[in-house]
Amino acid sequence: MNRSKIQEYIDKREAQRESIYHAVVQDQTHFTLNGHRYELVANYRDGFDADAFADRFSMVLAKYDYIVGDWGYNQLRLRGFYAAQRSHVNGERKINNLEDYLFEACNFGCPYFVVHNLAVKEPRQHHHHHSRRRNKRKRGNAAIKTRVDKLTQPPVAQRHHQEVKTVRHGRHRRFLMRQRQSKGAEK
Known part of the structure; x- marks a missing residue:
């Protein structure tokens, strides 16, 4: 694609x-x-422009409590942040880490703004995913059941009916667990 076609597509x-x-x-x-x-809760160096905000906005941002817009090279970049009291979110996406974001990800001294979302739209939970997981549990998954059985076994030191050996294959090692043969079966 040449530059004129790209610009035409952008326009x-x-x-x-x-x-x-x-x-x-x-x-x-x-x-x-x-x-x-x-x-609008912060407007550093008159960075806020309602029309530019509308042009760059995406519905993905509606789930955030705060939206930060910063300008670099005449381009507006938007990033969503959650309120500080949200417990399900990692620290860097919370608004109380705004200074770190501005210092690390933005151009030094660039104009920016912070917008508070007054009606956060929580993303819908996709119920069909949950029901699929629930149905899978009901049907039973042999691999999961086997894994659970292994986790509920007593520690190796307390298993008197099993023996553990280390088997070497070159530089690699693996552990092999076998049922011990009873003394009556050896004869």
């Missing part, structure tokens, strides 16, 4: 996206994006 995609998301500014700090409410 076409931008024209399609313009009709998807519309930002309506209500006051200095509040706006809606397709009826979804947001609040």
